[in-house]
Amino acid sequence: xxxxxxxHLTPKEFEEKxxxxxxxxxxYYEQVENYRVAPDIKPGEIRAKLPxxxxxxGEEFSNILRDLDEIIVPGLMHWQSPYFFGFFPANIxxxxxxxxxxxxxxxxxxxxxxxxxxxxxxxxxVLDWVADILHLPERFKSTTQGGGVIQxxxxxxxxxxxxxARERITAYESNLHGCPGKLVAYASTQTHSSVEKGIKIAGxxxxxxxxxxxxxxxxxxxxxxxxxxxxDISAGLTPFFVCATVGTTxxxxxxxxxxxxxxxxxxxxWLHIDAAMAGTxxxxxxxxxxxxxxxxxxxxxxxxxxxxxxxxDCDCFFVADRHSLVRSLTIMPEYLKNQASSAGTVIDxxxxxxxxxxxxxxxxxWFVIRHYGVxxxxxxxxxxIALAREFAGWIKESNELELAAPQLLNLVCFRxxxxxxxxxxxxxxxxxxxxxxxxxxxxxxxxxxxxxxxQTYTExxxxxxxxxxxxxxxxxxxx
Amino acid sequence: xxxxxxxHLTPKEFEEKxxxxxxxxxxYYEQVENYRVAPDIKPGEIRAKLPxxxxxxGEEFSNILRDLDEIIVPGLMHWQSPYFFGFFPANIxxxxxxxxxxxxxxxxxxxxxxxxxxxxxxxxxVLDWVADILHLPERFKSTTQGGGVIQxxxxxxxxxxxxxARERITAYESNLHGCPGKLVAYASTQTHSSVEKGIKIAGxxxxxxxxxxxxxxxxxxxxxxxxxxxxDISAGLTPFFVCATVGTTxxxxxxxxxxxxxxxxxxxxWLHIDAAMAGTxxxxxxxxxxxxxxxxxxxxxxxxxxxxxxxxDCDCFFVADRHSLVRSLTIMPEYLKNQASSAGTVIDxxxxxxxxxxxxxxxxxWFVIRHYGVxxxxxxxxxxIALAREFAGWIKESNELELAAPQLLNLVCFRxxxxxxxxxxxxxxxxxxxxxxxxxxxxxxxxxxxxxxxQTYTExxxxxxxxxxxxxxxxxxxx
Numbered sequence: 001x002x003x004x005x006x007x008h009l010t011p012k013e014f015e016e017k018x019x020x021x022x023x024x025x026x027x028y029y030e031q032v033e034n035y036r037v038a039p040d041i042k043p044g045e046i047r048a049k050l051p052x053x054x055x056x057x058g059e060e061f062s063n064i065l066r067d068l069d070e071i072i073v074p075g076l077m078h079w080q081s082p083y084f085f086g087f088f089p090a091n092i093x094x095x096x097x098x099x100x101x102x103x104x105x106x107x108x109x110x111x112x113x114x115x116x117x118x119x120x121x122x123x124x125x126v127l128d129w130v131a132d133i134l135h136l137p138e139r140f141k142s143t144t145q146g147g148g149v150i151q152x153x154x155x156x157x158x159x160x161x162x163x164x165a166r167e168r169i170t171a172y173e174s175n176l177h178g179c180p181g182k183l184v185a186y187a188s189t190q191t192h193s194s195v196e197k198g199i200k201i202a203g204x205x206x207x208x209x210x211x212x213x214x215x216x217x218x219x220x221x222x223x224x225x226x227x228x229x230x231x232d233i234s235a236g237l238t239p240f241f242v243c244a245t246v247g248t249t250x251x252x253x254x255x256x257x258x259x260x261x262x263x264x265x266x267x268x269x270w271l272h273i274d275a276a277m278a279g280t281x282x283x284x285x286x287x288x289x290x291x292x293x294x295x296x297x298x299x300x301x302x303x304x305x306x307x308x309x310x311x312x313d314c315d316c317f318f319v320a321d322r323h324s325l326v327r328s329l330t331i332m333p334e335y336l337k338n339q340a341s342s343a344g345t346v347i348d349x350x351x352x353x354x355x356x357x358x359x360x361x362x363x364x365x366w367f368v369i370r371h372y373g374v375x376x377x378x379x380x381x382x383x384x385i386a387l388a389r390e391f392a393g394w395i396k397e398s399n400e401l402e403l404a405a406p407q408l409l410n411l412v413c414f415r416x417x418x419x420x421x422x423x424x425x426x427x428x429x430x431x432x433x434x435x436x437x438x439x440x441x442x443x444x445x446x447x448x449x450x451x452x453x454x455q456t457y458t459e460x461x462x463x464x465x466x467x468x469x470x471x472x473x474x475x476x477x478x479x
Numbered sequence: 480x481x482x483x484x485x486x487h488l489t490p491k492e493f494e495e496k497x498x499x500x501x502x503x504x505x506x507y508y509e510q511v512e513n514y515r516v517a518p519d520i521k522p523g524e525i526r527a528k529l530p531x532x533x534x535x536x537g538e539e540f541s542n543i544l545r546d547l548d549e550i551i552v553p554g555l556m557h558w559q560s561p562y563f564f565g566f567f568p569a570n571i572x573x574x575x576x577x578x579x580x581x582x583x584x585x586x587x588x589x590x591x592x593x594x595x596x597x598x599x600x601x602x603x604x605v606l607d608w609v610a611d612i613l614h615l616p617e618r619f620k621s622t623t624q625g626g627g628v629i630q631x632x633x634x635x636x637x638x639x640x641x642x643x644a645r646e647r648i649t650a651y652e653s654n655l656h657g658c659p660g661k662l663v664a665y666a667s668t669q670t671h672s673s674v675e676k677g678i679k680i681a682g683x684x685x686x687x688x689x690x691x692x693x694x695x696x697x698x699x700x701x702x703x704x705x706x707x708x709x710x711d712i713s714a715g716l717t718p719f720f721v722c723a724t725v726g727t728t729x730x731x732x733x734x735x736x737x738x739x740x741x742x743x744x745x746x747x748x749w750l751h752i753d754a755a756m757a758g759t760x761x762x763x764x765x766x767x768x769x770x771x772x773x774x775x776x777x778x779x780x781x782x783x784x785x786x787x788x789x790x791x792d793c794d795c796f797f798v799a800d801r802h803s804l805v806r807s808l809t810i811m812p813e814y815l816k817n818q819a820s821s822a823g824t825v826i827d828x829x830x831x832x833x834x835x836x837x838x839x840x841x842x843x844x845w846f847v848i849r850h851y852g853v854x855x856x857x858x859x860x861x862x863x864i865a866l867a868r869e870f871a872g873w874i875k876e877s878n879e880l881e882l883a884a885p886q887l888l889n890l891v892c893f894r895x896x897x898x899x900x901x902x903x904x905x906x907x908x909x910x911x912x913x914x915x916x917x918x919x920x921x922x923x924x925x926x927x928x929x930x931x932x933x934q935t936y937t938e939x940x941x942x943x944x945x946x947x948x949x950x951x952x953x954x955x956x957x958x
Binding site: 003004005007008009011012013014015017018019021022023024025026027028029030039041043044045046047050054055056057058059061063064068071072073074075076077078079080087090091092093094095096097098100101102104105106107108109113114115116117118119121122124125129132133152153154155156159163166174175176177178179180181183192193194196197200201202203204205206207208249250305311312313328329331332333334335336337340345346354355356357358359363366367369370371372373374375376379380383439440441442450456457459 | 482483484486487488490491492493494496497498500501502503504505506507508509518520522523524525526529533534535536537538540542543547550551552553554555556557558559566569570571572573574575576577579580581583584585586587588592593594595596597598600601603604608611612631632633634635638642645653654655656657658659660662671672673675676679680681682683684685686687728729784790791792807808810811812813814815816819824825833834835836837838842845846848849850851852853854855858859862918919920921929935936938
């Protein structure tokens with residue numbers, strides 16, 4: 001036995017090595033703003049540096065930390081740099097990271113209520129808090145007929161919504177017989193690609209996903225939606241699902257929820273609302289209007305792992321009628337049966353998601369909300385939006401650059417007046433400098449640079465420096 | 480700005496609070512073997528103790544740690560107790576937990592190679608290590624046409640395999656037009672429920688999943704499989720997918736891979752092998768034979784988060800032809816396009832899984848394999864199996880108890896000779912004592928108690944005490 005015990009770290013050694021990791025992370029945070037945001041790396045370069053041989057004998061912990069420093073960190077995109085303005089802000093925070101440590105350290109499984117009651121009950125509790133913070137309709141709370149659950153991502157949330165919608169429209173027969181092949185789903189041309197992926201996975205087929213056109217603000221045209229639904233019904237098809245977006249990925253556009261919701265109500269379609277990044281803004285009363293119309297929704301999700309200081313993965317997925325979700329995804333083999341589940345008095349979150357196993361993820365939200373308080377979260381989010389507004393103002397006054405979409409929250413879409421090739425080269429030059437990182441999209445076939453402001457430690461000085469760099473390259477970039 | 484900076488913890492404060500969490504976890508590990516393994520809790524009891532009001536102002540970190548102690552821990556099933564013998568061993572280890580801390584602390588997104596090259600390259604590297612440890616065929620390595628990826632669970636791995644199989648058999652047309660409704664999949668009556676769930680999600684329908692009968696060791700009958708395939712073909716249906724299991728959930732039975740593999744080869748069916756728990760045993764040369772026949776497989780998965788000292792989530796999913804997987808799951812919206820992806824010179828793991836976002840999970844495996852070394856892992860796994868063998872020997876010699884299935888690895892299935900009601904009551908009494916935790920299943924319609932040995936800190940003394948408790952209750956339980 002001693003031979004085996006010597007292989008494991010004792011609790012005391014765990015604490016000691018853990019302190020080394022904390023001190024390593026502290027240094028990382030202190031230095032990250034000095035790193036190149038995007039690494040200057042060629043494919044295969046990191047792997048070539050990694051110790052090639054499979055270690056037959058155990059190694060010193062310090063070796064691993066050394067390789068983290070010397071090999072891994074130089075190969076990272078530093079999403080936690082205050083100069084990271086790309087894609088979306090995957091903003092983490094100390095309370096969230098430490099909650100993840102607690103979750104990993106406890107190592108419990110939350111698949112069933114019975115496999116750790118506190119995991120399930122804290123999740124229901126915190127998701128009800130989140131529903132309150134966002135002023136969601138009561139029916140999205142676990143105290144009524146609905147409820148929230150933490151998914152790994154908005155992609156998985158969309159897939160769950162699609163499956164539940166598919167089952168509801170087929171009276172839960174698709175699970176038995178397969179998808180009937182007459183179902184039609186609707187999104188806009190600006191909807192996130194995860195909806196298309198979910199439609200594929202669910203066996204619906206992308207030919208049966210209609211991408212509805214958008215207006216000049218990139219929001220779905222409800223008239224076009226209704227026309228398409230009517231056409232499909234006339235053609236003998238069965239419309240069943242609409243995804244509306246609150247804050248599209250490309251430009252943070254807002255689909256008109258009330259109009260879309262009324263159409264869904266009339267035609268009895270499942271309405272899923274994807275507010276992956278922008279949903280966080282609704283914690284501020286002055287931005288809550290972005291969710292107006294949510295009372296029509298069957299499901300809704302947003303990602304605290306984007307803009308609410310919670311490390312990935314943490315997508316909050318709410319359904320108005322949990323039975324339609326659970327009935328679509330439930331499985332109950334003998335080896336998982338237990339008295340609490342059989343009595344029907346508990347929530348088994350396994351039936352609310354694709355995988356069976358699940359981590360204790362609600363700890364993260366619990367730590368974050370208690371550490372910051374709702375007012376603290378509001379203050380930080382407001383500041384991000386104010387910084388974006390200020391940045392958009394500088395773009396408006398610029399001779400070389402112009403806005404490519406309205407700035408409404410924390411995303412600014414702009415381009416160079418010199419044309420698409422110039423904008424693309426400008427972005428490449430900026431990112432290649434390593435000083436800041438921005439990403440891109442296309443809007444109306446035009447190349448657009450996206451500046452998304454929302455990192456935990458991004459302050460005004462970082463946005464100012466970004467602006468200086470953008471101006472500098474706007475002058476010196478050539479195509 | 481100061482107002483906002485004061486809301487966040489500084490790197491120094493992060494380190495300080497982190498030390499409190501480490502010290503809290505150290506105490507947890509030191510005490511966990513004294514806790515009731517399964518909590519004695521009624522539905523709603525934990526939630527009733529939680530602070531009800533949404534915190535508008537931020538709270539002290541110490542409040543949260545206090546509530547963890549006073550409210551959360553008493554509501555947990557202690558999966559890390561050395562007296563936990565239920566379900567499967569979700570065994571964690573210090574290097575894995577600390578790697579999770581690093582992953583959470585870095586907060587990078589690994590969806591594309593470009594969004595953090597080191598995340599993708601370490602994952603390919605470590606999964607190739609794992610392929611070597613398990614002596615998988617070369618074609619499962621990223622250096623050839625296949626490769627491995629970390630999924631959250633074997634459920635998601637099975638779903639990915641089903642989707643790739645569905646697309647391959649339909650020439651990638653199901654993604655476009657929907658599932659044709661003539662596809663038929665095969666598993667055994669003992670296959671994990673996640674395959675049924677995957678078949679539902681993929682739009683195949685459970686009526687098109689054939690559960691093939693098993694032999695007296697609960698292994699799939701290849702003759703029955705082939706007969707069923709022929710019947711389905713005669714009926715005009717299209718067989719496309721078989722799931723074979725290496726170590727079934729209920730009794731750790733082994734489907735005959737070679738025979739099943741030859742059938743799959745003959746009828747051109749996708750063969751997925753699920754070795755969720757038992758796969759870890761194959762790291763020992765003397766148990767590698769459990770994977771004999773894997774050369775026929777199109778995909779294979781096992782869960783280091785079960786029996787390889789890696790905290791959830793970490794399922795290793797390997798495919799022999801990565802193009803069939805990637806082509807089935809790929810999406811490439813404009814906002815994710817980048818030079819490396821377009822050049823086709825890198826792996827984008829986003830296309831190997833359901834969600835888009837992904838954590839830096841390979842750090843966990845990297846830390847674990849380097850800390851223990853392959854020989855260290857082998858030593859611990861061998862010890863678990865030896866303990867199970869010894870325990871099974873005690874059952875065999877018992878007057879009251881009998882084995883319900885062969886003990887082959889770390890799982891012992893047994894029952895009381897007094898009948899099913901007695902066995903069920905015996906299990907309830909044992910678990911209600913809180914001293915140890917076992918789970919159950921049914922085999923041949925008979926109630927069976929499962930004792931699974933594999934927790935990180937489980938030693939012989941814990942198994943001996945478990946045996947004493949089982950004997951004690953076997954004498955005093957009444958029905």
